[in-house]
Amino acid sequence: MCNLAKILSILIVWLAAGSAPGNTPPPPLPVGRMPPFVKVTMPKEPLQLGNVWSGGAFQAGAQVNVHVVANCPYQVGASFRELKHRAGDQPVPSNQLMVAINGKQTTLGGQVMVASSRQPTPLNGVDIPVELQVGVKDFMKSSAGRYNGTLVITVMAVP
Numbered sequence: 001m002c003n004l005a006k007i008l009s010i011l012i013v014w015l016a017a018g019s020a021p022g023n024t025p026p027p028p029l030p031v032g033r034m035p036p037f038v039k040v041t042m043p044k045e046p047l048q049l050g051n052v053w054s055g056g057a058f059q060a061g062a063q064v065n066v067h068v069v070a071n072c073p074y075q076v077g078a079s080f081r082e083l084k085h086r087a088g089d090q091p092v093p094s095n096q097l098m099v100a101i102n103g104k105q106t107t108l109g110g111q112v113m114v115a116s117s118r119q120p121t122p123l124n125g126v127d128i129p130v131e132l133q134v135g136v137k138d139f140m141k142s143s144a145g146r147y148n149g150t151l152v153i154t155v156m157a158v159p
Helices: 002-018
Strands: 038-041 058-070 074-080 097-101 104-106 112-117 126-136 151-157
Touching: 038 151, 058 074, 058 112, 058 151, 074 097, 074 126, 112 126, 126 151
Parallel strands: none
Antiparallel strands: 038 058, 058 126, 074 112, 074 151, 097 104, 097 126
8 A cells, every 4th residue: 555655646746747837848839821922033044135247127036934933922024124235335225126025015124014823833833934025226326246135024922
């Protein structure tokens, strides 16, 4: 009987120690909703529009795939900034340029919506093609050499 009393007293002490406030694990945190995010990746290499070997009108195009991963609805816009001589000369005047993005003509710096989704992307994301067309009315008025421009991709989470 004495041994039974010792065993019960050890068991009660062990149970009391296990329920002490410092020894209990904290309750799990409530699972909250992840804040909206949109991730965009593009190829690192420049987009080549081609070479011009003679004066006059020139038109060229190229396409790039923009990879989007989003956990919310999103919109993707694109715009083209100035076309400028690589040596730093003046840019080709905007009245000499024609810009179209995904077949929609726009002004220099004007934004065109290329994709809009009311749903998140799949976990591995989606590729969105962006086709850029650039035309110059009279290339003879411009200096010979390489020209650079900037294709700007804007991605926004939509409420």
